[in-house]
Amino acid sequence: MIGLSSIDEQIAAMAARWPGLRARRVGDRAAVWRGPLRPLMKTYEVEILYRAPLVIERIDPMRMQPDVEVLSPRLRRMARSDEGKLPHVYWRDEGEPLLCLFDPEAGEWSPADLLADTTVPWTIDWLTCYEGWRATGEWTGGGRHPSPPSTEGATP
Template identity: 55%
Template sequence: MSGIVSIDQQIAMMTDKWPAFEVIRREGASATWRGPLRPLLQTCSVEISYRAPSVIELLDNRRLQPRVRILSPRLRPRRGDPEGQLPHVYYIGDSALDVALCMFDPDSDEWSPLMTIAETTVPWAIDWITSYEGWRATGTWTGGGKHLEKPVLAGE
């Protein structure tokens, strides 16, 4: 696709590539999907929220990136772990477990509104969950990447 991918295009691509994901909320240029992902051992209920920018908005990947949350099973911390209680997450709420997944470095242009969620965000969520399951078992995060403290996410 060329140009900013509209929310209608994002929804169509998600429906085509990930039919188990349902749009649970749609408001203007925003949509939220919920669906299952099972990379290895557990099936996770995942929520992806996104607002497609208008052409005139400043394209800031920290503000425009999709927000991905694991709804269940609940992510479990490893207290005292060198990676942190939960590695590669953004704390978005009052609870220490209310987090969004950190799946890419917004400063390195790995993702932009020119890309589809179906072809980037969902596969990256699968990679993140795989790395998380490995980290829970071994204490080693194999997903690589650099973790930023707290970017500004869509809706903030």
């Protein structure tokens, strides 16, 4: 059995490594961090929502993964790109997309991992790839992502 990182451990690690991301506790096992990240050219306001699972819960990386949303500036879509209008995101029914930061089937992340060591650096990497994609139309971050749902082409 893997050891799970508690929400207190997640909050402490984030405060130590990423003090610009302000934490707000949400109940006993969840927190939201909000703050700026600057990969290359722009500063992005991001929000990370995470709920630490109970040891008795079935660990499903797709369900347990942190939700990362770019609050501002809004992510922009491109009409013509081999990668789709906005690559490597999960589309929700409402609101902005969530970033796709890892391949859940490859075991790249688990609730034992600290967000400060995985999610935040991966978010910075995603934003770096996004800036490059906006400039060139090419996604350089690699990875694998399921085909975009039909709502992907909707105009915001």
